[in-house]
Amino acid sequence: MPGQLTINPRRAAVSLRVVVVGGGIAGIATAYTLQRAGHNVTVLERSNGSEHSRGVIRSPPNMTRILNHWGLAPALAKTAVKCPQFRFHQPDGELISIVQLHDDFVKDLMADFVFIAHDDMRSILYEAAEHAGVEIRYNASVDSVDCDTVSVTLHPPPEGGEPERLYADLVVGADGPQSIVRTEVVGEEVTGVRDGHLSLTVTIPTELMREDEDLRPLCEDGNWWVWLGPDTLFHGSLIAGRREFSIVIGMRNVPAETLAQYTETWDLQRTYPIEHFGIDFSGYDVRVRKLLPFMRKVTAAVHVRRPILESSVCERARIVIVGEAAHPLVPAGQHNTGVTIEDAETLGALFARIQHRAQIPRMLAAYEELRQPRFSGPSPSTIVFLYISPSSSSTASRSKAYASRRCAYAQDWELRKRTMLTLPHGLEQKERDSKLRRVMAYGDWAHMDEHRFKQMWGDEMEMFSYFSTEKVEDWWTKWGSLLAGSSEKDGVKTPVSPSVEVSISNGPSRMLLSVH
Structure with a gap:
């Protein structure tokens, strides 16, 4: 895989005691980055650690690049499957478009787009965290969190x-979308509504598929196979070293009474045959219909839309939420895990630079300063070669109202994309398909100019090219010396530079940096 060079981690001047609530991918990844930064980290996981997760994680270049930076490329190479192209089809199997991940494109990004089994990703991170010295406590169910103490x-x-x-x-x-830590950070429980989106996932051993001539091509490469049906998105990819084919089905406009029987998180103890969901596959591609008999243990998760948080840090700036506790996305989206891994790397890279405990609030303010723009994403004009109406939002503002809008865009990114990929038959669907067909018509990568490149990849390139480590480096180069000069060490106040304004009053911590 490209970009396997690992940078030796920076270590903090002071070792903090850190408690991470939640032992999923977000918790273990964050624990790993903080431990390798020189801190003493304990993870509290309520389960006994024996559960095996299902499904696929799509690791775009922005996520893969971080994993490589952490030194995990050799472990990924054993199980991850590199994706050479996306293949979009009509429900009946008619090919709409092929979007190639050309070698030159991947080389420029210094990382591949890969598919990883969720269980494999978690195992890789657990092994890395334990090797780094993270203490992982199982059967440790958290009752409450106190920001004051x-x-x-x-x-x-x-x-x-x-x-x-x-x-x-x-x-x-x-601790995920139903986070109890978030309640302490916000000051009240954050409830939401089920918005009609239901995600399904199931994994099929490829040895069963190889016996069928129609299904065999699905097992022979790492393509992302996508069928765009009305109100139903059906897609699949190889995982686990090509031993399994993971399928995700995204449904929208699902009646409330149907959604009521499923949970917001993946309940691995409750599985269903695909017939349970009442999807009409009669007009679908023969390959999709031949996969149905293998889909006997499908898991489901609903999307709960919550109000956008104004901050991910508690009022006293000692508690922070990451991953889906801070910004839950539609289940089984493309960037869910990638954004979580970015959170972990940003927090770890910042706290690798801390010099004394008095800087914790300022480091957390810096974390928000860096992550808020990422949650906003690029200007919402296009999303992955799909048509989206242009937005009127423009210049940046530090007001909470604007920050809320920015966060709303990020958390809606996957939802809007899911909506565009499940359009009912009609004018918008035809326009979407037309754009996809033009992508394939571009042909030879070597002759693609900048205009065509942007039409092909749109703002997704900004997602792919983002590197959390570099963002922290850039931020620290600009503001680090000022931050270090405006701190309190061992209870002794150091004069604050007139070029730095720090505020931790009136709600969650905020850092406003300006040069006079």
Whole structure:
């Protein structure tokens, strides 16, 4: 894979006590980056650690590049499947477009677009975290989190006794879309509504598919196979070293009474045959219909849309939420895990530069300063060669209202894309397909000019080319010396530079940096 060079990690001048709530990918990835930065990290995971997850993670170049930077390229090479092209089809199998990930394109990005089994990704991160020295505690169910004391209290043990309380310099909430840490950060429970989107996933051993001549081509390369049906998106890819074919089905406009029987998170204990969901596949491609008999253990998750958070840091700037605790996206989207890995790398890269504990609020303010623009994404004019109406939003502002709009765009990114990929038959659907066909008509990569390149990839290029490590480096080059000169060390106040304004009052911490 391109971009396997690993940079030796920077280590902090002071070692913090860090407690991470949640042992999923977000929690373990964040724990790993903070531990390798020189801190003492404990992860609290409520399960016993024996569960195996299902499904696929799509790792675009922006995510793969970070994993390579962490030194995980050799582990990825054993199980991840490189994607050479996206293949878009009508429901009946008619080819709409082929979007190639040309070698020159991948080389410029210094990382591949790959498919990874969720279980494999989690195992790779667990092994790396444990090797780095992270303490992972299973069966550690968190009852409450306190920002004033910077502590986490566990549920009382089954045999009775006092509940255990853990104190820390920093608490990270990585406990998913139903986060209890978020409640402490925001000050109240953040509820949401089910918006009609349902995601399904199932994995099929490729040894079963290779026996059929129609299904065999799906097992022979790493293509992303996509069928764009009305209100239904059906797509699949190889994972687990090509031993499995992972399928995701995205549905929209699902009735509320149907959604009520499913949860927001993937419940691996509840599986269904594909017939349970009542999808009419009668007019679909023969390859899709031949896959249906293998789809006996489908898992489901609904999308719950919540209000956009104004901040991911608590009022006293000692607790931060990351991943889907901070910005839950539509389940099984393209950038869900990538954004989570970016959160982890940004936090770790910043806290690798901390010099003393008094800088924690400022580091968290810097984290938000860096991540808020990422949540906003690029200007919402196009999304992955799909038609989206131009937006009127323009110049940046530091007001909370604008920050809210910016976050809203990021969290809606996958939702809008899912909507465009499940358009009902009609004018918008035809315009979408026309754009996709023009992509394939471009032909030879060597003769593609800048205009055609932008039409092909749109703003997705800004997602692919983003590198959290470089963003922190750039930020630190600009503001690091000022930050270091405006700190309190061991309780002794150091004069604040007139070029730096720091505010941790009136709600979550904020850093406003300006040169006079």
